[in-house]
Amino acid sequence: MAKWFEIHLWKRVIFALVLGIVAGLALRQGMGPDAAGAFAETWIAWLGELFLRLIRMLIVPLIFFTLVSGIIAMGDPKRLGSLGARTIALYFATTAFAVSIGLIMASLFRPGASLSPETFEGADVSRMEEVRSGAAEAGSLVDRLLAIVPTNPVEALASGNILSIIFFAIMFGVGILMAGEVARPVAKWFDGASEAMLKVTEIIMETAPFGVFALMATTMATNGLGVLQSLGTLAIALYIACVLHILITYGGIIIKGVLRLPLIPFYRGVTDAQAVAYSTASSSATLPVTITCAEENLGVDKAVAGSVLPLGATINMDGTAIYIGMVALFGAQAMGIDVSLAQYVLIALMATLVSIGAAGIPSAGLFLSGLALSQVGIPEEQAFLIIGFILPFDRLLDMMRTLTNVTGDSAVATAVAKWERELDEDVYRAPDFY
Ligand code: ASP
Numbered sequence: 001m002a003k004w005f006e007i008h009l010w011k012r013v014i015f016a017l018v019l020g021i022v023a024g025l026a027l028r029q030g031m032g033p034d035a036a037g038a039f040a041e042t043w044i045a046w047l048g049e050l051f052l053r054l055i056r057m058l059i060v061p062l063i064f065f066t067l068v069s070g071i072i073a074m075g076d077p078k079r080l081g082s083l084g085a086r087t088i089a090l091y092f093a094t095t096a097f098a099v100s101i102g103l104i105m106a107s108l109f110r111p112g113a114s115l116s117p118e119t120f121e122g123a124d125v126s127r128m129e130e131v132r133s134g135a136a137e138a139g140s141l142v143d144r145l146l147a148i149v150p151t152n153p154v155e156a157l158a159s160g161n162i163l164s165i166i167f168f169a170i171m172f173g174v175g176i177l178m179a180g181e182v183a184r185p186v187a188k189w190f191d192g193a194s195e196a197m198l199k200v201t202e203i204i205m206e207t208a209p210f211g212v213f214a215l216m217a218t219t220m221a222t223n224g225l226g227v228l229q230s231l232g233t234l235a236i237a238l239y240i241a242c243v244l245h246i247l248i249t250y251g252g253i254i255i256k257g258v259l260r261l262p263l264i265p266f267y268r269g270v271t272d273a274q275a276v277a278y279s280t281a282s283s284s285a286t287l288p289v290t291i292t293c294a295e296e297n298l299g300v301d302k303a304v305a306g307s308v309l310p311l312g313a314t315i316n317m318d319g320t321a322i323y324i325g326m327v328a329l330f331g332a333q334a335m336g337i338d339v340s341l342a343q344y345v346l347i348a349l350m351a352t353l354v355s356i357g358a359a360g361i362p363s364a365g366l367f368l369s370g371l372a373l374s375q376v377g378i379p380e381e382q383a384f385l386i387i388g389f390i391l392p393f394d395r396l397l398d399m400m401r402t403l404t405n406v407t408g409d410s411a412v413a414t415a416v417a418k419w420e421r422e423l424d425e426d427v428y429r430a431p432d433f434y
Contacts, residue, residue: 010271016209024220040221051211058288065194070303071173102322105241111234112333120385215279250411269297277406281398283360299427312409319401320365321355328372
């Protein structure tokens with residue numbers, strides 16, 4: 001038992017992830033797809049669900065307390081401006097790179113070329129209502145921006161509306177700073193509360209290997225690797241694009257090129273978050289883990305981690321942007337539509353905007369890709385058929401884009417921390433982490 005805790009958490013989580021994949025596929029092989037799915041749903045899924053509930057429980061209090069205490073720790077509201085500007089600029093820049101890589105890969109691999117419009121006739125349209133409401137939920141840009149300001153902060157906290165919580169937490173933190181002496185006890189209280197929430201996160205992360213195992217085993221037993229047959233080229237193109245983006249944009253350009261930091265500690269440091277992202281397919285659910293990884297493994301100051309990461313989990317989705325661009329080209333190729341250069345640019349813009357609007361929950365990216373399909377001239381009805389065709393296999397694609405999304409948030413948090421002189425490089429380079 002003591003031996004188990006001596007192994008670094010990231011190693012245990014990776015081990016559980018691989019074991020979950022193997023166990024799920026073995027079940028499927030041994031019992032057949034239907035029986036394996038039913039077995040996993042009955043006996044294994046609850047463990048994954050329990051883990052998900054535990055980390056979801058952390059999201060609202062963790063963001064609220066760490067962000068308020070982070071703002072107080074900054075000591076000067078003016079610093080918020082430079083932090084915010086740097087963060088948003090970097091989020092846009094990485095997403096632009098992501099879309100470009102995605103479009104290049106989709107043009108090289110031509111995942112839709114072997115399909116024809118008839119392919120989609122048999123699409124699963126049973127969940128179309130879900131798709132429609134998913135797309136409708138996005139609303140207009142103005143509505144989405146207005147919705148960031150909560151009319152009732154308590155309601156925003158209760159419904160877990162992350163952008164509104166961030167907005168209120170920042171205002172409240174600034175208020176505490178401006179109130180000065182009288183608000184000192186409140187400041188201290190928030191400091192204690194945020195420390196306590198981080199401890200709760202640590203406890204829950206000890207259960208991550210079991211949760212990740214159960215989530216992976218259930219996904220594999222239910223879905224298998226069928227995606228590789230049905231949507232093989234799209235899946236391969238997406239995985240390659242995401243890996244390239246993680247290695248080139250985050251690793252090569254940001255961490256090594258701009259920040260001049262060694263690469264290995266970065267990738268080791270974000271492993272837990274990546275594994276949880278991959279198994280849950282939700283950046284929001286992964287958020288508490290992303291925050292802990294950034295603070296404890298990468299040495300990102302808590303004010304930076306507490307503000308940059310929640311924002312990233314909601315607006316920075318590079319994997320999703322890669323995917324939305326790819327789906328647009330996939331649809332165009334299958335429908336035999338020629339895409340002009342101007343349309344490429346429009347698809348890139350649309351993919352960037354849509355990825356910002358996508359929620360950090362499973363399948364959000366797929367539901368919104370209909371918007372990009374219309375950009376290449378595909379009518380709504382057919383767009384829904386294409387989405388319905390991909391839907392049953394989306395999970396394995398979603399896992400990879402979520403992993404990319406979370407890695408991107410962490411890379412940006414590291415960069416902003418370094419620029420703000422809030423990166424503890426001793427922690428980042430800590431040798432005992434290996
Ligand atoms: N599941 C992704 C996320 O949470 C969003 C998407 O569907 O692309 O980051």
